[in-house]
Amino acid sequence: MINQEYKAMIGKKSVIRELAEYATRRSEEIGRENVFDYTIGNPSVPVPQAFTDKLVELATSHDPVAVHGYSPSLGITSVREKIAASLRRRFGLEYRKEHIFMTSGAAGAVAHALRAVTVPGDEVITFAPYFPEYNPYVNKTGAVLKIVPPDTETFQINFEEFEKMFSSKVMAVLINTPNNPSGITYSTETIKKLAAFLEDREREYGHDIYLISDEPYREIVFKGVDAPYVAGFYHNSITCYSFSKSLSLPGERIGYVAVNPACRDAKLIVEMCGQISRGIGHNCPPSIIQLAVAEVADLTADLSVYETNMNILYHELTGLGFSCVKPGGTFYMFPKAPEEDAVAFCKRALKYDLILVPADSFGCPGYFRMAYCMSTEKVRRSLPAFRKLAAEYRQIRERSGQA
C-alpha cells in the first residue's frame, strides 16, 4: 500500500518553489522583464565553451558504444583521476582516484556521505541559516538533524549554542560554506576552531566524528574574502561538491564526494558510497556528462556578474536602512526584514513585483533571501522597487510614531 510517510511530505510544498511559481504566473501577466524574481538559485551565465566543445566531440567523434556505455559504479576511472589531480593541484591534499566518488550533484554527494557515516538514531548537526533540503537528506537516512541557532551578527558558527547541543550521539557535522542562504564564507578562524573542537570530542568520546562540507559555491568567492578549503583543516572531512554553480549546469546533476586522504577510512567510505548507490538504484551519473566535466574541472563560467550584482544590491539596501551581513561569496544575500514577520514583509514586496524568500524555512525567521543570479541590468532596474518598498516601511514607522 501507499507509503504514508512520503505521501505526507507532498503537502509541505517548498516556499521557494511556491514563490517561483507565482513569479512565473506574474511574468505571464506583465512580462518576465518586469518581474524581479530573486527566488531561485539558477545560474544566469553560460557554461564554458570548452564544456560544450567536449560534449559535442564526445557525441560525434568517439565510439558511441564506449561513450554511452556503463560507468563503473564509483565513476569513470579517468574522470576520478582528473578530479583528484585537480584537487591535489589546487588544495595540496594528496587526493587519488580512490578518494573520489562521482555523484548527482552536491545533493547526491551529501546524501551518500550521510549514509556512509551514520546509522539510524545518530545525530547530525548543522547551523542556521541552513539549506532546507538538509531535512530530507538527513531524516531519510534515519538519523536526526539538529539545528544550531544562528549568530546573526556574523553568520559564522554560534559556538556557544553548538557546544551546548553537542553530545556523543553526534556522528557528523554538516556545514555549507560559502553559505546558502547567508552568502557568507566560514573564516579560517571559524574552521580552525571547529576542527579543534571536533578533534577534542573525538578523543573524549573515542569515536570518529565526520565533518561533511557541502561546497557547491566553493568557486564563487568575492575579492579579498577569507574562504579556506575546509578539508585542509580536519582529517575526518568529506567534501561534497557540485559543478552546478561553478560551470552553470545545475540541471546536469554532476558532482562528487572527495574524502580527505588523511581520513583513516577514506577508501572504505568511497567503496561504501558505491554500495549506497546500489540500494537506491542510482548507480552513477551519466557517462557523457562525467567525461565532459572532467575536461573542465579547473575552469569556471564567468562568475564575475555575481560580485557586481552583490555590490550594487548591498550598497543600495544598506543605504535604504536594511541590515545585512556583507556576502563573501555565492549569489545570495540575506538581509533582515524591516518587520518581525518576514513572510508579511515578502508579501508586501510582491506589490512592487519583487519576489523575495522569507527565511523561516532556513531556520532564521525575520530574515529574507535574495538570489541575485540575474543580469546586472535587471538588478539595476529592480532598485526603484526596493526604494518604494523601503519608503512604505518609513511611512508605516512614521504613522506608528517610531520614526
Next chain:
Amino acid sequence: MINQEYKAMIGKKSVIRELAEYATRRSEEIGRENVFDYTIGNPSVPVPQAFTDKLVELATSHDPVAVHGYSPSLGITSVREKIAASLRRRFGLEYRKEHIFMTSGAAGAVAHALRAVTVPGDEVITFAPYFPEYNPYVNKTGAVLKIVPPDTETFQINFEEFEKMFSSKVMAVLINTPNNPSGITYSTETIKKLAAFLEDREREYGHDIYLISDEPYREIVFKGVDAPYVAGFYHNSITCYSFSKSLSLPGERIGYVAVNPACRDAKLIVEMCGQISRGIGHNCPPSIIQLAVAEVADLTADLSVYETNMNILYHELTGLGFSCVKPGGTFYMFPKAPEEDAVAFCKRALKYDLILVPADSFGCPGYFRMAYCMSTEKVRRSLPAFRKLAAEYRQIRERSGQA
C-alpha cells in the same frame, strides 16, 4: 561512525563484475578479439543518429542557461508529455504527463516504485531466475524480497509455488519481462493469470497490491514472439523503463516510471516519487539527456543483431546437446550447465576463453547466462570454443561410463 551495513555489502562482489574483470585481464594477455566475453549486458550497437543530432543541437543552438538549467523534480514537463504521448500511441493506455516520473534508468525507477508502495516489513515477491540487484533495491527500502523458484521447463511463472508463498504481507510483485537472465518473455496467458490472481487477492485482503514491471528489454523482442504490454492487463501496475538497451546508452542513466492511468493513486504515486528523490538527494536525471531522449522516444537502435546472434547460438548450443529454453527477446540466453555445479562448468569454460556467468546469484543454480551483445562475427568465432567445451564434457561422460 562507519555504517556497518553498507561496509558489509562491499565484501560480496558481484560474480558478473569479477568475471568481467577477469575478461579484461585476459584481453590484455591475448587480445580482446580472442576473449569471448559473454558476461556483461552492455549494448553493442550505436545509439540512433537522431539522438546524437538532438544532443548536439541542444548543446550548440539553444540558450545554454535554459538547456542546462534545473529540471523540475518530476522531470521536464515537455519530456513527460512526449513520453506519455508515445506510450498512449503505442499501447493505447491513457497516459498523461501526470503518470510519468523521470528516473536514472530502470534501476532508479524500480527503487522509487518500491519505496512508494511499501513500508519496512512488507514483502515483495519476484520470480527466479531474477536480476540479482533486486536484492539491494528491495532490501534497502526495509521491505523483504521473496523469491519464487523457477519453472525451468518454460521460465514462465511457477504459479504453484507463487500461490503458496503469497500472503497478506505481500504489497508488491516485481516482474521482469523480457527477462534478464532467461531471455524469455511472459506470455499473454501468464500475465492474464497473474493479473487475475492479484485481483482476487486484492479483494480477499482488502488492500492494493502493486505489480511493478521492470521493462528495460521491452523493445528487444524477437519475431513472432508473444510479449504483450504488461500494464494493459492490471490496474495497479507500475511500469519501470530504461532507454539503456533500446537506444544503446546504458551509461546515460535515463528512464521513467509510468503509473497505469487506471490505478486509483496514479498521480499520487508520481508525486511521491518526487519526494522519495528528495530523500536520496537525487532530484532528477540530467536535463540535456531528458530533452534529447524525448525526441527519440519512439526510435530504437538497430537491435536486429541480437536476434541474429541468438539464432546462431541457440542452434549451435542445442546441437551440441545443451538444454535451453529459446529466448523470446533481450540479448541473453540461459542454458543448463552440463554438470550440476554451474560454477565449475563456467570455470572449465575459461580454458577456451569463453567467459560465461553461473546463475547461482540469479536464483537458478545449475544454469548459466550468456550476454550475446557483441558482433555476429565474434559470436561465430566463439563457436569452436563451445565445440571444444562440449567435447570435453563428452569425454568426461564417456570416461565415467554415462555416455
